[in-house]
Amino acid sequence: MYSKIKSLGILGLNAFEVTVECDISNGLPRFDIVGLPDASVKESRERVRASIKNCHLDFPVSRITVNIAPANVKKEGALYDLPIFVAMLKATNQLAGSTDGCAFVGELSLDGQIKGVAGVLPMVLLAKEKGIETVFIPAENQLEGSVVDGINVLPVKDIYQVMKHISGEEQIAPCYNCEIIEEEIEYSIDFSDVKGQSEAKRALEIAAAGGHNCIMVGPPGTGKSMLAKRLPTILPKMSFDEQLETTKLYSIAGAIPEGKAIISQRPFRSPHHTVSAQALTGGGVNPKPGEISLSHNGVIFMDEFPEFDRRAKEALRQPLEDGVVNISRTSGSYTYPSRIMLVAAMNPCPCGFYGHPAKECTCTPAVKKKYMDKISGPVLDRIDLHIEVAPVEYDQLSSRAEEEKSADIKKRVDAAREIQLERFKGTDVNCNAKMTTKMTKEYCILTDDANELLKASFESLGLSARAYDKILRIARTIADLDNSENIEIEHISEALQYRSLDRKYWNGEN
Numbered sequence: 001m002y003s004k005i006k007s008l009g010i011l012g013l014n015a016f017e018v019t020v021e022c023d024i025s026n027g028l029p030r031f032d033i034v035g036l037p038d039a040s041v042k043e044s045r046e047r048v049r050a051s052i053k054n055c056h057l058d059f060p061v062s063r064i065t066v067n068i069a070p071a072n073v074k075k076e077g078a079l080y081d082l083p084i085f086v087a088m089l090k091a092t093n094q095l096a097g098s099t100d101g102c103a104f105v106g107e108l109s110l111d112g113q114i115k116g117v118a119g120v121l122p123m124v125l126l127a128k129e130k131g132i133e134t135v136f137i138p139a140e141n142q143l144e145g146s147v148v149d150g151i152n153v154l155p156v157k158d159i160y161q162v163m164k165h166i167s168g169e170e171q172i173a174p175c176y177n178c179e180i181i182e183e184e185i186e187y188s189i190d191f192s193d194v195k196g197q198s199e200a201k202r203a204l205e206i207a208a209a210g211g212h213n214c215i216m217v218g219p220p221g222t223g224k225s226m227l228a229k230r231l232p233t234i235l236p237k238m239s240f241d242e243q244l245e246t247t248k249l250y251s252i253a254g255a256i257p258e259g260k261a262i263i264s265q266r267p268f269r270s271p272h273h274t275v276s277a278q279a280l281t282g283g284g285v286n287p288k289p290g291e292i293s294l295s296h297n298g299v300i301f302m303d304e305f306p307e308f309d310r311r312a313k314e315a316l317r318q319p320l321e322d323g324v325v326n327i328s329r330t331s332g333s334y335t336y337p338s339r340i341m342l343v344a345a346m347n348p349c350p351c352g353f354y355g356h357p358a359k360e361c362t363c364t365p366a367v368k369k370k371y372m373d374k375i376s377g378p379v380l381d382r383i384d385l386h387i388e389v390a391p392v393e394y395d396q397l398s399s400r401a402e403e404e405k406s407a408d409i410k411k412r413v414d415a416a417r418e419i420q421l422e423r424f425k426g427t428d429v430n431c432n433a434k435m436t437t438k439m440t441k442e443y444c445i446l447t448d449d450a451n452e453l454l455k456a457s458f459e460s461l462g463l464s465a466r467a468y469d470k471i472l473r474i475a476r477t478i479a480d481l482d483n484s485e486n487i488e489i490e491h492i493s494e495a496l497q498y499r500s501l502d503r504k505y506w507n508g509e510n
Helices: 044-054 081-091 120-129 139-145 159-167 198-210 224-229 240-253 277-281 310-314 317-322 365-372 377-381 394-398 406-423 437-443 448-461 465-481 489-497 501-506
Strands: 002-011 014-025 030-034 063-069 102-104 134-138 152-156 214-217 299-302 324-329 332-337 341-346 385-388
Touching: 002 081, 002 120, 014 081, 014 120, 030 044, 044 081, 063 081, 081 102, 081 159, 120 134, 120 139, 120 240, 134 139, 139 152, 152 159, 198 214, 198 224, 198 341, 198 385, 198 406, 198 465, 214 224, 224 299, 224 341, 240 332, 277 310, 310 377, 317 324, 385 501, 406 465, 437 465, 448 465, 448 489, 465 489
Parallel strands: 002 102, 030 063, 102 134, 134 152, 214 341, 214 385, 299 341
Antiparallel strands: 002 014, 014 063, 324 332
């Protein structure tokens, strides 16, 4: 007796079609699963066996062979429990009705309940692309599965529902949520909470308007973390495509918040400085997205930046440059998107008070140099904005004057982003920071005065070619905030200010 059932799987970021075949033949009782399964797939034998018996069905006392094709791709996770279960019932004629055009994913408990699995959204998207009409998914995953239009997504709680639907006894209502309600995101924090720091706020406004990476340097208690945590409150809303792409990553990682159909708020990730390079980039025995990819279309905040492991900091190079993370393992190569905004924060020295107007630094020059050298030149060069966060004076802290709210800053950011979206229409670039070299030449048009200032600065400061491009992109963003078609001398002048801290702290006389 033989049966064949469709299923789906996840490989890196992408889903793929899977065929589960079950053959029951004469011979000594045995239950084998082939097709390059991992340990969790092999354990399906015991879960399926117990489910069939506990649901008062007949488990065949025969030679059972289950093949999960394609056999050259490793199968991972417990999501194949349900298709194996259905295939076995079909092979033993215990399940009437057609399963043509249907795909099944889900983990089984020993009493026949169906548990949630990771990666449902990309799998349902692939099923629609491949012309599969119906997908049975765990009820726990129905919100993310309901995002996809044009396919019957059936949420099931136990195998009885599956059997009744296939046999025609009791139909399951498909879950549809095609019209995603655009929720108004409310934040409990606001830029108006931060007293003073007008220069740092201006720099973060530029960073948000152009999607630029930034590093904040300043003594402890100056508000670096407060400023970084409030950055999402001024970022523009994600487009539906961005939401879908971000949700796919969170679906694969099994990290979609409970009660959410789609990730509508830009991610803000803040890994601890003890995080490993692998946890940042992703990977593992069963590769999953890391912190960098989970920050895709959002912000990754790295506080106490020098204290991160050197390999972890160097792992940022490719994502900051190319917008992707490439992971190579013996099981294959995986590519995860990582268009991120890096926001780093650090003290100017180990004691934190180098350059403080009131407190004396106790660090020796050698100690300060060793501390600053924890951040390599290539990593620093990839960070667009270098922001000095100075101590706040008492008069500013005690002032009852209301600071500018995030909503007001966001209006200017949104207006600048609209200009950029119109400028880059028809390309995969959506902000100034992601411009290619060719785009930078085309769109960063300087006035004669601005060009003279940049030329003089380039020669006197010894800027790299990468720094030159980044200054042009920052200046382009400042010009967009001013609604200026060309880059004027004041735009270049302000942009140059954000590339000067490396001279003070890294190449200065510490």
